Amino acid sequence: MTWRLLAVVCGLGCFSFEPAAVPAEDLASAIDHSMPLSTIAFGSCANQDLPQPIWEAVVATKPQLFLFIGDTIYGDTTNPEEKRRAYEKLGAKPGYQKLKRTCPVFAVWDDHDYGINDMGGEHPNKARMQQVFLDFFEEPDDSPIRSQEGIYRANIFGPVGRRVQVIIFDTRYHRGPLSRVNIANGYVGYMPSEDTTVPLLGEMQWQWFEEQLKQPAEIRLIVSSIQVLPDNHPLEKWANLPHERERLFATLRRAEVGGVVFLSGDQHLGELSRQKGVLDYDAYELTSSGMTHTRGNVPAPNRYRVGRPTREKNFGLVTINWNADDPRIRLSVQNEQGAMQLQKDVLLSELQPTGNSMNVQAESRQ
Numbered sequence: 600m601t602w603r604l605l606a607v608v609c610g611l612g613c614f615s616f617e618p619a620a621v622p623a624e625d626l627a628s629a630i631d632h633s634m635p636l637s638t639i640a641f642g643s644c645a646n647q648d649l650p651q652p653i654w655e656a657v658v659a660t661k662p663q664l665f666l667f668i669g670d671t672i673y674g675d676t677t678n679p680e681e682k683r684r685a686y687e688k689l690g691a692k693p694g695y696q697k698l699k700r701t702c703p704v705f706a707v708w709d710d711h712d713y714g715i716n717d718m719g720g721e722h723p724n725k726a727r728m729q730q731v732f733l734d735f736f737e738e739p740d741d742s743p744i745r746s747q748e749g750i751y752r753a754n755i756f757g758p759v760g761r762r763v764q765v766i767i768f769d770t771r772y773h774r775g776p777l778s779r780v781n782i783a784n785g786y787v788g789y790m791p792s793e794d795t796t797v798p799l800l801g802e803m804q805w806q807w808f809e810e811q812l813k814q815p816a817e818i819r820l821i822v823s824s825i826q827v828l829p830d831n832h833p834l835e836k837w838a839n840l841p842h843e844r845e846r847l848f849a850t851l852r853r854a855e856v857g858g859v860v861f862l863s864g865d866q867h868l869g870e871l872s873r874q875k876g877v878l879d880y881d882a883y884e885l886t887s888s889g890m891t892h893t894r895g896n897v898p899a900p901n902r903y904r905v906g907r908p909t910r911e912k913n914f915g916l917v918t919i920n921w922n923a924d925d926p927r928i929r930l931s932v933q934n935e936q937g938a939m940q941l942q943k944d945v946l947l948s949e950l951q952p953t954g955n956s957m958n959v960q961a962e963s964r965q
């Protein structure tokens with residue numbers, strides 16, 4: 600996000616490896632697939648030069664999986680070796696080491712770990728930077744993610760009837776130029792682009808996404824470092840490329856998949872958004888950011904917000920009660936003491952395309 604803009608407005612500035620850590624590609628075996636995935640934590644925006652006590656609260660939730668969804672480090676540069684040194688600071692954090700002993704970590708970058716603030720596909724060293732990122736997050740040398748352009752990935756966890764698909768987008772590697780607009784004091788925000796040829800995911804990632812949606816799953820957590828639903832703030836968001844945002848919804852509608860929940864970060868606050876009319880059911884998005892710093896009292900317009908946002912340091916939590924006749928998805932955000940900041944329960948039957956609700960209930964009892 601436009602961290603410098605926030606800095607002006609609010610007056611603020613936005614692995615040594617554990618032996619027991621689980622290589623990312625081994626996640627499928629690290630998580631017992633006979634056990635449904637029911638506790639997924641996530642977070643974003645963690646400055647390695649700041650204290651990170653929040654990891655204790657994350658570990659206390661006993662997550663089966665942690666999604667680290669962007670701005671995993673700060674230190675804006677396109678020099679991969681400088682980034683590598685910043686990752687060493689994160690890797691040395693005792694709390695982060697404890698998390699790695701607790702559960703597997705899936706990571707994707709946003710602008711500050713990818714390159715510099717708000718950067719897209721113009722990054723001159725993005726291929727080398729991808730390897731630095733994957734090195735730190737212990738992606739095996741032979742992982743196919745190392746040979747693709749961008750670090751998008753998808754996995755399905757859990758038995759038939761209780762499957763969770765985690766789909767993680769790379770919103771940086773292929774993103775084209777945004778339409779800039781002056782906001783105040785010479786600082787720049789973004790407005791919706793009228794050029795429908797500007798990419799966000801890139802064609803290869805779109806094709807990959809469509810293939811993932813053909814895989815059966817009851818719940819699909821779709822992870823984007825930047826926000827998907829909010830469209831009336833001037834910072835980075837899918838709505839700056841409205842044709843790509845609509846393509847996302849159209850792809851999901853066409854695939855007739857249920858159980859979709861979006862997860863995002865980047866915004867330096869925690870909030871829940873709900874938009875009607877873009878999917879065949881209400882679209883929910885849980886945003887958690889940041890783990891070491893937030894935006895304070897800077898205005899944060901969001902016409903789709905449900906309830907109040909949290910401006911405390913936070914992490915997100917998705918818990919799923921598979922034992923209910925109608926599985927319940929609890930979307931919440933907690934602060935660094937583990938105190939609940941916002942919470943919303945959504946029934947899986949509420950997240951179904953027309954005519955699909957009975958299928959979910961029947962399968963969930965298997």
Ligand SMILES: [Fe+2]
Nearest residue numbers: 600709710865
């Ligand atoms: Fe960001």
